[in-house]
Amino acid sequence: MNPAPHLLRLNINGQCHTRAVAPAITLLDFLREEIGLTGSKRGCDLGECGCCAVLVDGAPMLSCLLPAADLEASAITTIEGIGCGSDLHPLQEAMIEHGAIQCGYCTPAMVLNGVALFAREPHPDEHAMQTTIAATTCRCTGYNAIRNAYRAVAAREESR
Amino acid sequence: MKPYRIVGQPQAQIDARDKVTGRARYADDLRLPNALHALILRSPHASARILGIDTTRAAALPGVRAVLTGADFERTFGVLPISKDEPALARERVRYVGEPVAAVAAENAEIAAQALALIAIEYEPTPPVLDARHALKPTDDPLHPELKRGDNLHKQVEQRFGDPDAAFAAAPIVIEKRFRYAAVTHAFTEPHAVQVEIDGRGNLTVYSATQVPHYVHLALAEVLGLDEHRVRVVKPHLGGGFGGKSDPFPHEMIAAKLALVSGRNVRLRFSREDVFFSHHGRHPTELTMKLGFDPAQGITALTGDILIDGGAYGSFGVVTTYYNGVLLQGPYPVPNFAFRCRRLYTNKPMCGAMRGHGGVNPRFASEVLMDMALTEAGLDPCQARIDLLHRENTLTVNEFRITSVGLKRGLEEAMRRSGWREKYGKLPFGRGIGVACGFFISGSALPIHWNERPGSTVRMTLEFDGAITVYSGASDIGQGSDTVLAMMAAEVLGVELDQVKVVAADTRLTPVDLGSYSSRVTFMAGNAARNAAIRMRRLLVAGACRKLGLSEPEYPQPQPPADFFRQGQRAPDFEADYLGANPDYRDGFELSGGRIRHLASGADIAWLDAVHAAIEGPGILQTVGNYRAPKLGGKFKGAGAGLSPSYSFTAFIVEVTVDPETGHVRVDKATCAHDCGFALNPLAVRGQIEGCFHMGMGQALMEEVVHEGGAVQNAGFLEYKIPSPFEEPEIDIVLSDGEDNEGPFGAKEAGEGPLAPVIPAIANAIFDAVGVRLQELPMRPDRVLAALRKAGAR
Amino acid sequence: MNAGLQFEFERPQSLAELGARLAQLSAAGADYVLAAGATDLMPQLKLGLRSPQRMISLGGLSELRGIAIDGDGRCRIGALTSLATIAADTRLQALHPALTAAVARVASAPIRSRATLGGNVLVDNRCSFINQSALNRAAHRPCFKAGGEVCHIVKSAQRGKLPQCQARFVSDSVPVLLLLDAELRLWSPRGERRVALAGFHHDDGIERHDLARDEVLVAIELPAPTGRRIDYAKLAVRANLDFPSLGVALGLRAIDNDAFGELAVALTGIGTHPGHWRHRRADFPSAAAMLDAAVAAARDFAASYDQDFFPRDYRKRMIEVFIRRAAARLGGAAWT
Known part of the structure; x- marks a missing residue:
């Protein structure tokens, strides 16, 4: 017998979402299948590709590995919560400008991980940037353009 | 410096903002109303005979709307007409671990998974052939008995030019070595996914992560026995291909058939492991x-x-x-x-x-x-x-x-x-x-399916509001082909990039393009887009001339290029010879900054006024450009x-x-x-x-x-x-x-x-x-x- | 593959609450799994390697989180402290740089922000025949660890004869923790105990350690620094994501003014459990002989059978290279 649905309440991008769901639902499934936020990608569902990254209380985590029910006390940010309309995060702008985007499938995670990094450390060193970029598998760019976009943000005079 | 405003300059992809904000929709991101969830049952054997499949318990499970086996598909298929050897679902035998054997569509993924578990398949495993050397050996049980061979050779090619033996004998340096290569795979980040929408008349719209919407369109019609016009294939945003999404696939046939059988929309997505089963990577x-x-x-x-x-x-x-x-x-x-x-x-x-x-x-x-x-x-x-x-x-x-x-x-x-x-x-x-x-x-x-049609055709429209739309069947798989087509249109028509919209890879709305493979898109769809834009420019310039009281420019007659390497039997034509060979499309007018200026007289007119003049008759400006390769090669x-x-x-x-x-x-x-x-x-x-x-x-x-x-x-x-x-x-x-x-x-x-x-x-x-x-x-x-x-x- | 996980979920808010619940569940013979960061567990659940009826999250137990360091340099690291927190802790970086460095090499950054030190100490052993989908396991016949009757690595293995399973031990933190003389604080509704990390893991890929079913690893405790300098080096294809194909921790400590007084070695990635040795200079004619003995012991240990991207013979050869290089980094050229 499947467990009975469980009323789950999550704070996502500053908004409260309540759904009756299977108690074992992952955050990725909650985002994509329950509330229609498809910016978090299901590249492997096993925590290997990194394309499903979200921020949990500001820290990047892989939503495919997170039991959603474990996060009722947390603030969750998805790519849909970063930059709105024409007001993009400097990293989003830099990624566009530097050609750091090809197919775009890894892009939401590349942005979120970087947003968290630059919030913590406006001028991170190369190793910190490499570590952050390495969190997400990109098969198109060879990471060079992504690295350049990160460097451009790190070299800015002041973070926004 | 070349006299270009847009091409030759680094340009961000036209959909980069959609990608960087998570708005871009990939095949599994679409939400069709009331869609069934499909799952595929795969073979655990590398080689086995299928002695029987019993789907009755699965079909009887509440919430299951369709169950398929190999018996539901009459035709095999394949991207090349000369080797259509692949079934949508295995029949009689399975040939690799992971081969699709049965499929279900159910109200949700949980029910579909339960149904798969209820399908009983009786296999008789047979000794697998696991490497090429082994496959060369004689056998009375080849993988493909239909080829009527006593081994597992699929294709042998031999060619010889000149006299290599004599040349080796005469060469001061001769080196011979053996090399070995492991299998490698594309490893694009987006797993394959397909969604099928069925309308009240049984027409199918297939949203698929594919590099080749046209070939998928043809294969679906053939495998499902549908008239080609009843099928429409749309490629949404696509998360990388590299050749791994350039075939028609079993899962596309399966999802479409499930929609036909159930009369419902169907959604099917791959796990990462499924992607490795699908493979199509580089040959060991x-x-x-x-x-x-x-x-x-x-x-x-x-x-x-x-x-x-x-x-x-x-x-x-x-x-x-x-x-x-x-x-x-x-x-x-x-x-x-x-x-x-x-x-x-x-x-x-x-x-x-x-x-x-x-x-x-x-x-x-x-x-x-x-x-x-x-x-x-x-x-x-x-x-x-x-x-x-x-x-x-x-x-x-x-x-x-x-x-x-x-x-x-x-x-x-x-x-x-x-x-x-x-x-x-x-x-x-x-x-x-x-x-x-x-x-x-x-x-x-050469096209894969032999015919005399162009390999790439682009349609272009220009409307009262100045909106330029490029309709191309080319499939942007992340390489930025939509952007390069838009760039060429903007360059030729003297507008900024954001005035051009690209409608691409939708076999109902866009003219045929053979797809994104063999590095053909920029060259072939690009030539087609450029030619459509040049034709559009002529209509626009004609409108400007009418308003300005000028006579239309004289356009030179197409001339074949001088070089003797063009071995064409075909007469030179505008597309392949004049436009393809002559990057200079200047006509005595300058189109930029929202104006159209006659260079000789200095007379000018607002770009949009020229549009209004030009569309007075037809109501819309529409042009077509295409590309076909010259006839090349030996006998x-x-x-x-x-x-x-x-x-x-x-x-x-x-x-x-x-x-x-x-x-x-x-x-x-x-x-x-x-x-x-x-x-x-x-x-x-x-x-x-x-x-x-x-x-x-x-x-x-x-x-x-x-x-x-x-x-x-x-x-x-x-x-x-x-x-x-x-x-x-x-x-x-x-x-x-x-x-x-x-x-x-x-x-x-x-x-x-x-x-x-x-x-x-x-x-x-x-x-x-x-x-x-x-x-x-x-x-x-x-x-x-x-x-x-x-x-x-x- | 996974069509949605099926388990009940609960999240107690204190050890006391957890204790009451575990006692209840144990009495009822209920099937449950305890989850910390769950970064190792969730893939196993999705692949159907385990299918518990209930997940009990330890996430609400804030008392299991945090790093405490006393005036003598004794550390208590709550088992639920994330690897990212440990790697970024400046006090630990100063006190135990090898530990923070080893932890920073686990998996990838977003996994480290969720994964815990306790989880890394207890991380499941891996094998290319078990960490697979149900279909793949069916293609090969289920092995002992999957509840079957065969080992694909050692074909002659029989049920009940240890080691039953050759799945590899892959923790990056444990070799360093061993050289830091770490102790584990274990808690259960039956009480609390403290055990040395050395000897905690077993020579088997299935029955992997001494943790009882209702026991929770609550903290990892490190004694005051002994002056042992430690180096951790990891063999992996990539600097990101990969489990260690081989991990070598080497510790060098002065005894009685002899800089080479004691050589300690711990291995991961190349056996069913961590290898761990202490060699005293006093027992050898020379420092070089002590180093030779350390290499020989480690290589003998690695005579196990297992599977990895790198062939076993290569990894065995690398043990020597890694040990000698680490020795040179710590002790300079004076070994010769």
Whole structure:
């Protein structure tokens, strides 16, 4: 017998979402299948590709590995919560400008991980940037353009 | 400086903002109303007879709306008309672990999973054939009995030009070596996904992650027995392809059939492991290659005997079999040339086209042999390669027409920037520098399905509000093809990029384009878009002339280009000859800044007023442009393989550090010279080259699909090792400054050609570093160390 | 593959609450799994390697989180402290740099921000025949660890004969923790105990350690620094994501003014459990002989059978290279 649905309440991008769901639902499934936020990608569902990254209380985590029910006390940010309309995060702008985007499938995670990094450390060193970029598998760019976009943000005079 | 505003400038992708905000929708991101969830049951056996399938319990489960088995599909299919050997669902036998055997559609994924568990299949396992050598042996139970052969040979190609034996006998330097290659796969980040929408009249709209909507359209109609007009294939945003999404697939047939049977919309997505089952990656290969070299003449002869392990079905394999040989006809002249290539069926997921299709593996061998020959001859491996490149406007012995060759200056510059002369042969033990070259087609000149229609057609509209829409069947798979089409339209029509919208890869709305494979889109769809834009410009200029009281410009009659290499039987036509060959479309008007100005008189008019004048009659401006390749090639069997209207050329110079105690190879720096003619969008071209380097380095050093008993053992990103940013060096890129006569604005391909030379450049750098030649891929640390120990023992 | 996980979920807010619940569940013979970061567990659940009826998250137990360091340098690291927190802790970086460095090499950054030190100490052993989908396991016949009757690595293995399973031990933190003389604080409704990390893991890929079913690893405790300098080096294809194909921790400590007084070695990635040795200079004619003995012991240990991207013979050879290089980094050229 499947467990009975469980009323789950999550704070996502500053908004409260309540759904009756299977108690074992992952955050990725909650985002994509329950509330229609498809910016978090299901590249492997096993925590290997990194394309499903979200921020949990500001820290990047892989939503495919997170039991959603474990996060009722947390603030969750998805790519849909970063930059709105024409007001993009400097990293989003830099990624566009530097050609750091090809197919775009890894892009939401590349942005979120970087947003968290630059919030913590406006001028991170190369190793910190490499570590952050390495969190997400990109098969198109060879990471060079992504690295350049990160460097451009790190070299800015002041973070926004 | 070329007189362009938009092309030739680095341009961000037109959908980059959608991608960077998560708005871009990929196939599994769409939400069709009331869709069923489909799941596929796959074979746990590499080889077995199917004695029986009982689906009654699954079909009876509440919430299950359709159950399919092989019996529900009459026809097999395949991307090539000559090898339609693949069933949507296995019938009578299974040929690889992971082959689809049955499928269900149910109200949700949980019910679908329960239903799969209720399907009872009785298998009788049979001994699997797991490698190409084994597949050559006689058998009375081949994988494909329909071929009526006593072995598992799928395709054998032999070609011979000149007299290689005599040339070898006369050559001062002759080297022959054997090379081995592991299977590698595309590893795009978006798993395959398909969603099918069915309307009240039974028409299907299939949203699929595909590089080839047109071929999927044709295959769906044929396999499902539907009139072609009842099927529409749409490619949403696509998360990487590299050739791995360039076939019609079983899951597309299955999802469509489930929709037809249930009358409901259907959603089907792959797990990452499913992607490895689907595979279609580069063939595991074993080859022996022999090179004859004369320091005074260059290569005098090249021969190869090549065995490629195709897996269970055909896919693009017949083409791969040819390409493994014929793509050795560049980047240097090879006057005496012969090869035999055999593709074998084995009980593994099928191989197919992967970036650099068929040209990558033999290039590793030929460029390592070349390096050995040049070293033996005491020549500088980089300078000698420059000296030996194809000349422009020549024919190869197998009658490839070589037009523009812009690598020479680029490689000289790359040599300088990399510090080649200061480094080659002079770095301390453990550090080395190596070089290799390659070339690649800018689109296959021949269509897969023989017909006289253009391979690319673009429709363009311009409406009262100034909105320009480009309708193209080309599939943007992340390489930015939509952007480059929009750039050309904006350039020709004198508007900014954001005034152009691209509607692409929708077989109902967009005219036929054969798809994104063989590096054809920029060249072929690009020429079509450019031609449609030029026609649109003429309508616009006519409107302006009417308003300004000027007479319309006289347009020159199309003239065939002077060169004799155009072996066409067809009369010269506007598309292929005049426009394709003449980048200069100027007509005495300047279109920019929202104005249209007559240069001679200085009279001008608002751009939008000209539009209004031009649409007075028709109500909308609409033009069509298309591209078909010129007729090329010789008269011998297989002469069509590898023919292209133009070829790109690439060289990589790579620096490595080899740890002699661990065998670990680190790539420190790469310098690339690439001849893509005119770089329409340098940002995208650089991105393609960097991506090629990444994939080439992965195959060179770490990537390898591991099978055990036919099952893929590393079907994920943890165990299938693609390089991380920590392994990725900085790449310095020198782009050619030339133009190709027939490419749009002089452009050639950039997406695949740069891959092949990466691997031998790394191997040659390893030799410079520690003095050993690696002949097996990937060049894992344990292999490097074994080679070093063997060399030390000698 | 996974069509949605099926388990009940609960999240107690204190050890006391957890204790009551575990006692209840144990009495009822209920099937449950305890989850910390769950970064190792979730893939196993999705692949059907385990299918518990209930997940009990330890996430609400804030008392299990945090790093405490006393005036003598004794550390208590709550088992639920994330690897990212440990790697970024400046006090630990100063006190035990090898530990923070080893932890920073686990998996990838977003996994480290969720994964815990306790989880890394207890991380499941891996094998290319078990960490697979149900279909792959069916293709090969289920092995002992999957509840079957065969080992694909050692074909002659029989049920009940240890080691039953050759799955590899892959923790990056444990070799360093061993050289730091770590102790584990274990808690259960039956009480609390403290055990040395040395000897905690077993020579088997299935029955992997001494943790009882209802026991929770609550903290990892490190004694005051003994002056042992530690080096951790990891063999992996990539600098990101990969489990260690081999991990070597080497510790060097002065005894009686002899800088080479004691050489300690711990291994991961190349056996069913961590290898761990202490060699005293006093027992050898020379420092070089002590180093030779350390190499020999480690190589003998690695005579196990297992599977990895790198062939076993290569990894065995690398043990020596890694040990000698680490020795040179710590002790300079004076070994010869």
